[in-house]
Amino acid sequence: MADESGLxxxxxxxxxxxVIFVFGIYPLMIIWPSGWTWHTGHSDYPLMIVGVYATLGVFLLMASRDPLANLSLIWFxxxxxxxHAGIMLVQSFEMPEHHGHLLxxxxxxxxxxVLLGVLTPRGTLAERRVG
Incomplete structure (x- = not known):
């Protein structure tokens, strides 16, 4: 029962x-650029990062159907x-104009x-499905 609840x-x-990766990143960049956009003026970076995260979001949605068959994607x-957060954390402290990213x-x-890491099964449940 606990295994099924965890899944x-x-x-x-x-x-x-x-859903947030597919639909939320771009609006957050527009609404709160100091916390979500790393380049000002013209830059191809925002569209690139939206494309990467939207693609990952689609695959996470597909993985939700059978998480145990998609453990490598979840761990990725x-x-x-x-x-990514660690790199941005260091860069936020190095460049005062990026302190907004800390929030x-x-x-x-x-x-x-952390959320996905805590919820992703390890050990017996994961081995039983994958192995």
Whole structure:
């Protein structure tokens, strides 16, 4: 029962993160640029990052159907989110104009990484499905 409840929670988290990645990143860049956009003026960076995260979001939505069959994608999302947040954290402290990210995308990506990392099964449940 606990295994099924845990998988249900992981599915919900994958759907929420997937929807936010697909539909939420661009509006956040527009509404709160100091916390979500890293370049000012003309830059191709915002469209690139929106494209990458929207694509990841679509795959997370597909993974929500069968999370145990998609563990590598989920763990990629966990670790890439934490690494990305760590790099942005350092850059936010190095450049005063980016301090707003300490309240925006940095904690958001740490939250995503921790949330999915905590909810993703390890050990017996994961081995039973994958192995």
């Amino acid at each position: 249900r929670n992981l599915r919900v988290a994958l759907i929420l993160v997937g 999302t966990v670790w890439s989110s934490i690494v 925006g995308d940095v904690p958001a990506l740490i939250f995503v990484g």
